[in-house]
Amino acid sequence: MSLKKKLMSGVGTALIGMALIGGGTFAYFSDTEVSNNTFAAGTLDLAVNPSVVIDVDNLKPGDTMVREFVLENNGSLDISTIDLATAYNVIDAKGDNVDDFGKHIKVLFLENADKTGNGWVIGDYNDVISETTLYDLQNMTPDAVENLQHWITHLLGLSGEGDGLAAGTSDQMYVAFEFVDNGADQNEFQGDALELEWTFTAHQTPGESR
Template identity: 80%
Template sequence: MSLKKKLGAGVATAVLGLGLIGGGVFAYFSDSETTNNTFAAGTLDLSVDPTVIIDVDNLKPGDIMVREFVLGNEGSLDISTVDISTVTNVIDAKGDNTDDFAKHIKVLFLENADKTGDGWVIGDYNDVISETTLYDLQNQTPDGVENVQSWVTHFFGLNGEDSGLSAGTSDNMYVAFEFVDNGEDQNEFQGDKLELEWTFTAHQTEGELR
């Protein structure tokens, strides 16, 4: 066989070998699909209306003040709890105070009417805060949307709404303050001012299988 024929046969064999290798790599069926996925976080948006719950002057011992406000859930996620934290600041007009003015301002009650249900009719209430001074309240963080069920509401089946605040709903709140008349000399508080800051902090419900 001539050299030309030998070279031609060698090239043909190499091409055939490459074709077999290529066939082993590419000779199969395939199909593919693409998915487009999204993770969108919900929102917690707690509102308080009005933002100034109480603003009074010319107080004297024995005065009682009742106010109403609304806690609203304007977000897309349900709220499990709403912690209420208290900070007070006393402005001593004459600089002669020997006691803290906050000890003489009592919260008679903070009532969540929606959690009470029909308990109002029979005199049973869902007190978030009951009978404590603003001074002592600074060491507490009550839950403003908890349903504290009593034996009265349980017996009559008048339980009100469940604890928490669902998205798009609101709770009506009633609060009463008293400048306590302790029957003693309270002249040191004349002209004084007490600033009350209530911070309402909403918390999400537990995560779930989605």
Template identity: 80%
Template sequence: MSIKKKLGLGIASAALGISLVGGGTFAYFSDTEVTNSTFAAGTLDLAANPTTIIDVKDIKPGDTMVREFKLENNGSLDIATIDLLTKYTVTDANSNNKDDFGKHIKVLFLENADKTGDGWVIGDYNDVISETTLYDLQNMTPDAVENLNHWLTELLGLGGEDSGLKAGSSDNMYVAFEFVDNEADQNEFQGDSLALEWTFTAHQTEGESK
């Protein structure tokens, strides 16, 4: 056998011996602990009470209508904002109508009384909608639970809730509609009807450390 073969066999035998020794003598302590975690999502549950805010017949130009309703947060999460979207359909009694009935129905105000606080006393109301026709309101998305006068109520100590709607709470809303009398011929609206749909969409607050 050549010298090279003898050296090769010697190196292989030595490596095998080291491997066996290492495998036979290596030992360690161990301990195992199992943890369990859960993640439960909260809920956004917005309700309007009542769901029919107004149902009125036989109105004429100059009539005003005031109604009250509540926005309720029945979920487990606080609500940051509530967007109000307006949609309506008009049923014309006459085929010769040239104008949109929605241009003549005005929201005089939509007042969030809980955000106003003692502002009632000084007449500084929290009107999330003010002097706006239903026609124009279609292109707006006011926040129904925003405190528009937060800086003033805080400065004067008038109270009033912060913007948003906390879980388990509600806001009292007052709304006034007017069939506008434009002091012109409005005979084309006789017998017409308007179905108003207000959609309130709640949005969560920002994420936070838990």
């Protein structure tokens, strides 16, 4: 075989080999975008201001005490309900108690003034708690931010804010206590003390389509 034929044969073989190698690849355009996503949870942050609602000494039967405090929603989520739980501890100074001191301390009212609105004009207050003893209150969990006013008040447009506590808002609360004078011998309570713990528990509003 001549040199020319050998060269041509070699070139042909090389072309076939390159074609086989390139036969499995394709040229195309492409464009890539990245989606960065975030799931950030909100916060429930309830505050009671002041944190100590009442601190009083030297009590005697018949004394009444009125105090005010504020419930604040300092979180980013709305609050649907705020449950109020009551617990107390009696310190029997003389060790002679035959009755529970908590039965003689009455909550005359716990009013949410923001929920009352102008209802006071017709005497319809938004009392979260109405005249009960601390002893009985232990078995109750009232909602401190519920609008409880009568339907007539709502009809007349005199009711206050709706239920719950929106983020960044607060509700003004008023409470009155009484050391009940029952007209009987209450000497067993002389020198005694009652430590009251009120626990406010906030709950979120229902989930929704976002």
